[in-house]
Amino acid sequence: xxxxxxxxxxxxxxxxxxxxxxxxxxxxxxxxxxxxxxxxxxxxxxxxxxxxxxxxxxxxxxxxxxxxxxxxxxxxxxxxxxxxxxxxxxxxxxxxxxxxxxxxxxxxxxxxxxxxxxxxxxxxxxxxxxxxxxxxxxxxxxxxxxxxxxxxxxxxxxxxxxxxxxxxxxxxxxxxxxxxxxxxxxxxxxxxxxxxxxxxxxxxxxxxxxxxxxxxxxxxxxxxxxxxxxxxxxxxxxxxxxxxxxxxxxxxxxxxxxxxxxxxxxxxxxxxxxxxxxxx
Numbered sequence: 537x538x539x540x541x542x543x544x545x546x547x548x549x550x551x552x553x554x555x556x557x558x559x560x561x562x563x564x565x566x567x568x569x570x571x572x573x574x575x576x577x578x579x580x581x582x583x584x585x586x587x588x589x590x591x592x593x594x595x596x597x598x599x600x601x602x603x604x605x606x607x608x609x610x611x612x613x614x615x616x617x618x619x620x621x622x623x624x625x626x627x628x629x630x631x632x633x634x635x636x637x638x639x640x641x642x643x644x645x646x647x648x649x650x651x652x653x654x655x656x657x658x659x660x661x662x663x664x665x666x667x668x669x670x671x672x673x674x675x676x677x678x679x680x681x682x683x684x685x686x687x688x689x690x691x692x693x694x695x696x697x698x699x700x701x702x703x704x705x706x707x708x709x710x711x712x713x714x715x716x717x718x719x720x721x722x723x724x725x726x727x728x729x730x731x732x733x734x735x736x737x738x739x740x741x742x743x744x745x746x747x748x749x750x751x752x753x754x755x756x757x758x759x760x761x762x763x764x765x766x767x768x769x770x771x772x773x774x775x776x777x778x779x780x781x782x783x784x785x786x787x788x789x790x791x792x793x794x795x796x797x798x799x800x801x802x803x804x805x806x807x808x809x810x811x812x813x814x815x816x
Contacts, residue, residue, distance in 0.1 A: 551602030585752030
């Protein structure tokens with residue numbers, strides 16, 4: 537599968553959201569731009585609204601205030617150009633891996649070259665040998681690879697991940713993180729990851745947007761100057777992880793505190809808003 541997209545451009549302007557009338561806001565005054573083909577983590581403690589923000593970008597809900605535009609078009613509902621992988625793979629257990637991958641194509645009525653495309657997608661996620669295996673007979677990591685192939689079948693420009701690897705063991709999670717990053721790069725996708733795992737944000741993404749408070753607000757925006765093939769053993773990885781931890785803890789040093797003798801660090805753009813981590 538050699539298709540390479542241009543990735544989606546995401547623009548979020550003055551967004552606020554509450555789930556029902558009379559309830560407190562979940563998000564307040566969130567503005568954010570995500571460039572095409574970039575890989576961005578939305579990270580913060582539980583309750584800061586990061587998953588809500590992802591669902592709003594996906595069109596699964598409508599913001600109370602503000603707007604989201606993708607490639608210049610206002611988001612008013614779901615669209616096959618943007619797909620979400622959730623914590624659970626949500627496969628049909630009685631179907632084979634190949635038939636689960638083909639579900640997205642069936643919903644869109646795409647039949648031409650279907651068999652070849654499914655085979656190419658399973659090869660892309662490393663499951664060619666498991667095409668005829670029922671989903672219920674696959675491991676958790678294999679099921680998430682099937683879910684990834686199914687998401688890619690509709691050729692999206694934006695791939696959104698809502699903590700899809702959180703239930704996996706460390707080695708399987710690391711392998712999937714590496715492969716998803718490589719696939720997003722190969723296909724030219726914009727990737728948005730929701731996570732509370734600092735190492736995962738650094739492993740998968742080149743930028744981390746930190747949310748905090750109730751309602752959630754953006755409190756920091758970090759970029760990571762790391763190679764595409766990054767390793768947790770690389771000192772630069774550890775430095776990026778430490779900076780992100782500091783941002784989450786509300787302990788970002790002001791830019792003027794840096795000195796020429798200081799080692800290079802990922803660039804950080806703190807956002808001056810009141811922080812609150814009252815509920816983990």
